[in-house]
Amino acid sequence: MADKLLIIGGVAAGTKAAATARRKDPSARITLLQDEADVSYSACGLPYWLVPGQGIARQKLVARTPDAFRSDGIEVRTRHRVEEIDTQRAIVKVHDREAGHSYNEPYDKLLIATGAHALPLKARVSESAPAVAYLRSIADADHLSSLLPGVSTVVIIGGGYIGLEMAETFTKRGLQVAIVEMMPRILPNFDETIATVVRTTLQKHGVDVFTGFPVVELDQGHVVLADGTRIRAGLVLAAMGVRPATTLAASAGIKLGKTGAIAVTAGMRTNVPNIFAAGDCVESRHVLSKQSLWMPLGDVANRQGRVAGINMAGGNAKFPGVLGTAIFQVFDLAVARTGLGPAAALTAGFDPVTEVVVVPSRARYMSNSRPLHVRLTADRITGLLLGCEVVGEDAVDKTIDIMATALWGKLRTNDLAELDFAYAPPFSPVLAPSQVAGEVLNKVVTEARATLELSMFCWVM
Amino acid sequence: MADKLLIIGGVAAGTKAAATARRKDPSARITLLQDEADVSYSACGLPYWLVPGQGIARQKLVARTPDAFRSDGIEVRTRHRVEEIDTQRAIVKVHDREAGHSYNEPYDKLLIATGAHALPLKARVSESAPAVAYLRSIADADHLSSLLPGVSTVVIIGGGYIGLEMAETFTKRGLQVAIVEMMPRILPNFDETIATVVRTTLQKHGVDVFTGFPVVELDQGHVVLADGTRIRAGLVLAAMGVRPATTLAASAGIKLGKTGAIAVTAGMRTNVPNIFAAGDCVESRHVLSKQSLWMPLGDVANRQGRVAGINMAGGNAKFPGVLGTAIFQVFDLAVARTGLGPAAALTAGFDPVTEVVVVPSRARYMSNSRPLHVRLTADRITGLLLGCEVVGEDAVDKTIDIMATALWGKLRTNDLAELDFAYAPPFSPVLAPSQVAGEVLNKVVTEARATLELSMFCWVM
Numbered sequence: 001m002a003d004k005l006l007i008i009g010g011v012a013a014g015t016k017a018a019a020t021a022r023r024k025d026p027s028a029r030i031t032l033l034q035d036e037a038d039v040s041y042s043a044c045g046l047p048y049w050l051v052p053g054q055g056i057a058r059q060k061l062v063a064r065t066p067d068a069f070r071s072d073g074i075e076v077r078t079r080h081r082v083e084e085i086d087t088q089r090a091i092v093k094v095h096d097r098e099a100g101h102s103y104n105e106p107y108d109k110l111l112i113a114t115g116a117h118a119l120p121l122k123a124r125v126s127e128s129a130p131a132v133a134y135l136r137s138i139a140d141a142d143h144l145s146s147l148l149p150g151v152s153t154v155v156i157i158g159g160g161y162i163g164l165e166m167a168e169t170f171t172k173r174g175l176q177v178a179i180v181e182m183m184p185r186i187l188p189n190f191d192e193t194i195a196t197v198v199r200t201t202l203q204k205h206g207v208d209v210f211t212g213f214p215v216v217e218l219d220q221g222h223v224v225l226a227d228g229t230r231i232r233a234g235l236v237l238a239a240m241g242v243r244p245a246t247t248l249a250a251s252a253g254i255k256l257g258k259t260g261a262i263a264v265t266a267g268m269r270t271n272v273p274n275i276f277a278a279g280d281c282v283e284s285r286h287v288l289s290k291q292s293l294w295m296p297l298g299d300v301a302n303r304q305g306r307v308a309g310i311n312m313a314g315g316n317a318k319f320p321g322v323l324g325t326a327i328f329q330v331f332d333l334a335v336a337r338t339g340l341g342p343a344a345a346l347t348a349g350f351d352p353v354t355e356v357v358v359v360p361s362r363a364r365y366m367s368n369s370r371p372l373h374v375r376l377t378a379d380r381i382t383g384l385l386l387g388c389e390v391v392g393e394d395a396v397d398k399t400i401d402i403m404a405t406a407l408w409g410k411l412r413t414n415d416l417a418e419l420d421f422a423y424a425p426p427f428s429p430v431l432a433p434s435q436v437a438g439e440v441l442n443k444v445v446t447e448a449r450a451t452l453e454l455s456m457f458c459w460v461m
Numbered sequence: 462m463a464d465k466l467l468i469i470g471g472v473a474a475g476t477k478a479a480a481t482a483r484r485k486d487p488s489a490r491i492t493l494l495q496d497e498a499d500v501s502y503s504a505c506g507l508p509y510w511l512v513p514g515q516g517i518a519r520q521k522l523v524a525r526t527p528d529a530f531r532s533d534g535i536e537v538r539t540r541h542r543v544e545e546i547d548t549q550r551a552i553v554k555v556h557d558r559e560a561g562h563s564y565n566e567p568y569d570k571l572l573i574a575t576g577a578h579a580l581p582l583k584a585r586v587s588e589s590a591p592a593v594a595y596l597r598s599i600a601d602a603d604h605l606s607s608l609l610p611g612v613s614t615v616v617i618i619g620g621g622y623i624g625l626e627m628a629e630t631f632t633k634r635g636l637q638v639a640i641v642e643m644m645p646r647i648l649p650n651f652d653e654t655i656a657t658v659v660r661t662t663l664q665k666h667g668v669d670v671f672t673g674f675p676v677v678e679l680d681q682g683h684v685v686l687a688d689g690t691r692i693r694a695g696l697v698l699a700a701m702g703v704r705p706a707t708t709l710a711a712s713a714g715i716k717l718g719k720t721g722a723i724a725v726t727a728g729m730r731t732n733v734p735n736i737f738a739a740g741d742c743v744e745s746r747h748v749l750s751k752q753s754l755w756m757p758l759g760d761v762a763n764r765q766g767r768v769a770g771i772n773m774a775g776g777n778a779k780f781p782g783v784l785g786t787a788i789f790q791v792f793d794l795a796v797a798r799t800g801l802g803p804a805a806a807l808t809a810g811f812d813p814v815t816e817v818v819v820v821p822s823r824a825r826y827m828s829n830s831r832p833l834h835v836r837l838t839a840d841r842i843t844g845l846l847l848g849c850e851v852v853g854e855d856a857v858d859k860t861i862d863i864m865a866t867a868l869w870g871k872l873r874t875n876d877l878a879e880l881d882f883a884y885a886p887p888f889s890p891v892l893a894p895s896q897v898a899g900e901v902l903n904k905v906v907t908e909a910r911a912t913l914e915l916s917m918f919c920w921v922m
Contacts, residue, residue, distance in 0.1 A: 418764065
C-alpha cells in the first residue's frame with residue numbers, strides 16, 4: 001500500500017510540501033491537518049490587505065482552497081488541532097474542533113509545519129485598557145479588522161518588519177500611529193545610517209517613535225512605558241516578534257536546535273526517523289557563516305516545504321541554507337538586507353570591512369532617480385562579499401537581490417566593480433549602485449591586502 | 462618629466478580614462494582631444510532629453526564640463542580633430558577646427574577612444590525628400606530637435622535599441638511614427654515570443670511596424686521600401702546601427718579584430734606599444750564564450766576607460782570582459798538580455814536548452830504586479846546558466862541584473878531555484894521570477910542528466 005504522508009500545518013511549508021509530494025508520487029496518500037479555518041494563505045500579504053483602497057479581496061490572499069487540494073487528492077482537514085505525536089506507534093492524536101472529539105491518525109511519514117506564534121504582551125492590563133490585537137494569522141487580521149471601527153489612535157509595540165509595515169497601513173486608514181521599540185533604536189540589527197533614514201520617514205508621515213523603554217502597562221486609553229511615558233491608544237498592536245511553535249515536537253522528543261527552533265538536516269529530517277519538519281518552526285543554516293539561525297519567513301518556508309515534500313515522497317532533495325535575505329516596505333521606503341553584518345561576520349570568523357555609499361538609483365537626470373543607501377560588508381583580505389543592507393525609495397529590491405546572488409556565487413568586491421550590469425538611463429546610472437558600492441569597498445580591500453603583503457614581506461626579510 | 466598622456470575622444474571611455482589616470486598619477490600631464498564641441502555627455506540619455514515635459518535640461522546630460530576637467534589639471538581641447546597618428550615619432554596630427562590650422566601633438570601614452578559612427582543611409586534620395594536625421598551625438602540631437610517643428614510624421618529606419626526608444630519619444634511628441642526593419646522581424650536576436658510582445662506594444666501605441674524589406678528610396682514626403690510600400694514621412698530617423706570608428710587607428714597600423722573593431726588586450730593595449738584603445742571603437746571578450754564581440758554601450762565604455770586610465774598611469778588593471786548585458790525601454794515595456802542565446806551558446810560549444818516562462822513580477826494580489834516573460838538558457842548537462850532575455854512592464858531590470866550576477870558567478874539552474882532572494886509582497890512573489898525560470902529549466906537539466914546517465918550505464922553494460 002502506498003505511504004501515508006501526514007502533514008501538520010497548512011500555511012506555507014505544509015501546503016507546499018503536500019503539493020510537491022503529490023507531484024512526485026501520484027499514489028501517495030496525503031493528509032493535511034490545519035488548526036486554523038484557512039489554509040495556504042499569504043501571511044505576508046495581511047498588512048496590504050488591511051490598506052483601504054488596495055482592492056485586495058480576502059480570498060485573493062488564499063493561494064489554494066481546501067477544495068482545490070482535495071481535487072488534487074490531498075485530504076485537507078481544517079480546524080483539526082494535533083495534540084500529541086506518538087513516535088513509537090507512529091500516530092498523532094487529533095482534536096476535531098468542529099465536532100469536539102479527538103481521534104488517532106496514523107502516518108508513515110510525518111511533517112511538522114507548525115509555524116511560529118506571536119510573542120504575547122506581558123504588561124499589567126487595567127480593566128478598561130485598550131484592546132490588544134496581533135497580526136500573525138488571517139484570523140488575527142479578521143479580528144484586528146473588526147476592532148478598527150471607531151478607533152482613532154493605535155500604538156504598535158515592536159519596531160520590527162510587521163510593526164513598521166502596519167505603521168503605514170494604519171496611517172493610510174487615517175489613524176494616529178505610535179511605535180514603541182524597547183531597544184535604544186528601531187532596526188537595531190541594521191546600520192545606524194539606515195535606521196535613521198527609516199525613523200525620519202516614519203516621523204515625516206506623522207508616526208511617533210518611542211525607543212529605549214518597554215511597555216509596562218495598558219491603562220485606560222493609554223500605553224504606559226517603563227519611564228512613565230503615557231501614549232494615547234484606542235488600540236494596541238502587539239508585534240514584538242515571534243517564537244517557533246515547537247511544543248508539540250519537543251513533547252514528542254524531537255530535538256530542538258540552539259536557536260530554540262526544531263533542528264533538521266539539509267533533507268528537512270528531524271532526529272526521529274520518518275519525521276520531517278519545515279517552515280517557521282525549524283532553524284536553518286547560514287550559507288556563509290555555516291551557523292544555525294532562525295529565519296521565519298514565507299519564502300524560506302516555501303523552499304523548505306518543497307524539499308520536505310520531495311523527500312517524504314522518497315526523493316533526495318537538499319535545502320542548501322539561507323543568506324538571511326529580507327525586505328520590507330514602510331511608506332515610500334524599502335528596507336532590505338542579505339548576508340552577514342559586520343558583527344555577525346566577525347563572530348563567523350571573518351575580518352569584516354564595511355562601507356556605506358549613497359548613490360542614485362537611476363541616471364541622475366531621470367526624474368524617477370532616488371538616492372539609495374547601500375551598506376556593503378566584505379572580508380578585508382579576500383574581498384569575499386559577506387553582506388549588504390539597503391534603504392531607499394527605489395531599486396532597493398533590485399540591489400539586494402543582486403547582492404544575494406553575488407553572495408550565493410561567492411563573488412568578491414572586484415567582481416561587483418567589474419560586473420556587466422544592464423545600463424540604460426531609465427533603469428540605472430552608468431555605474432550601478434551595487435557596482436559603486438563594490439568599487440568603494442574594493443579599494444579598501446586592495447589597500448588592506450597591500451599593507452598585509454608589505455608586512456609579510458618585512459617579516460620574511 | 463612626468464608622462465604625457467594623450468586621449469583622443471571625449472565622451473565615455475576618454476573622459477573616464479582621463480579622470481582615472483589623474484587620480485592614479487597626480488603628476489601626469491593629461492590632454493584630451495575632442496572632435497565635437499561637447500565632452501562627457503550621456504549619449505544614452507538623448508532619447509529621454511527629447512521627450513517633452515521630462516524636465517531634462519541639456520546641460521544635465523553633461524556629466525562634466527571642459528572647465529571642470531581643466532580645474533582637475535586635464536587639458537581638454539574641443540573641436541580638435543585628430544587626423545593622423547604617427548606611431549614612429551609618437552605624435553598625432555591635430556586639426557583645430559575653430560582656428561582652422563593643424564599642428565603636431567606628442568605623447569608618451571596614447572588612448573584611442575574614437576567611439577562609433579552611425580551607419581549611413583544608402584537609398585536613392587529625390588530632390589524634395591524628407592530630411593534625414595541621425596541620433597548618435599549630442600550635436601545630432603540638437604539637429605534633430607531643430608528639424609521637428611512642423612513635422613507630423615516620422616519614419617524610423619532600424620528596429621534596434623535607438624529606433625525603438627525613439628519611437629516612444631516621437632509618439633510622446635505627438636508624431637505619427639512608423640518603424641522600418643529590413644529583417645523579417647524586429648529584434649531578430651531576441652526570442653520570437655519577446656519580439657512579439659514588443660511589436661504588440663508598439664502597435665498598441667499607434668506605431669506602424671514594417672518588416673522584411675529595406676528602404677530603397679526617399680521620395681517626396683515618403684519613404685519607399687523594396688516591395689514598393691510607400692510610407693508618409695515628414696522626417697526620417699536613420700537608426701540602422703553603428704560601426705566602430707577605426708579609420709584613424711587602422712591607418713596607423715593598429716590591428717583590428719575579427720569584429721572590425723580595434724583588438725585590445727585585457728589591459729586595453731593595442732598591438733602598438735604605448736597605444737591603448739577603449740570604448741565603442743574596441744572589441745570585447747565574452748566572459749562565457751571567450752569569443753570576441755563588439756558591445757558599443759556606454760557602461761562598457763566607462764569600465765574600459767577606467768582600466769585604460771589606470772594602465773596609462775602605470776597601473777596594472779584588467780578588463781575581464783562582458784556578458785553582453787543590455788536593456789532598453791519602449792513605452793511601458795523594458796526589454797533586456799544578458800549572456801548567450803541558444804544559437805550563440807551552440808557556436809561557443811555548449812549544449813543549450815532554453816525555456817520561456819511567464820511569471821508575475823510581484824505577489825499576484827498586489828495591484829502593481831505585471832506579467833514578466835523570462836527566457837532562460839542553460840547547458841543541458843552541467844546546468845551552467847548561459848543567458849537570459851526578459852520583457853515586461855515591471856522588474857525587468859531587476860531580473861536581468863540578477864541573471865547577469867548569476868552568470869558572472871558561474872551559477873547553475875539549481876542555484877537559481879534555491880537562492881535566498883528578498884521576498885515581501887510589494888517586491889516579489891514568494892518564488893522570484895528568476896527562481897521560477899531556474900526551477901523550470903532545472904527540471905529539464907535534471908531529466909537530461911538522468912537520460913545521459915542511463916545511456917552511459919547501458920553503454921558500460
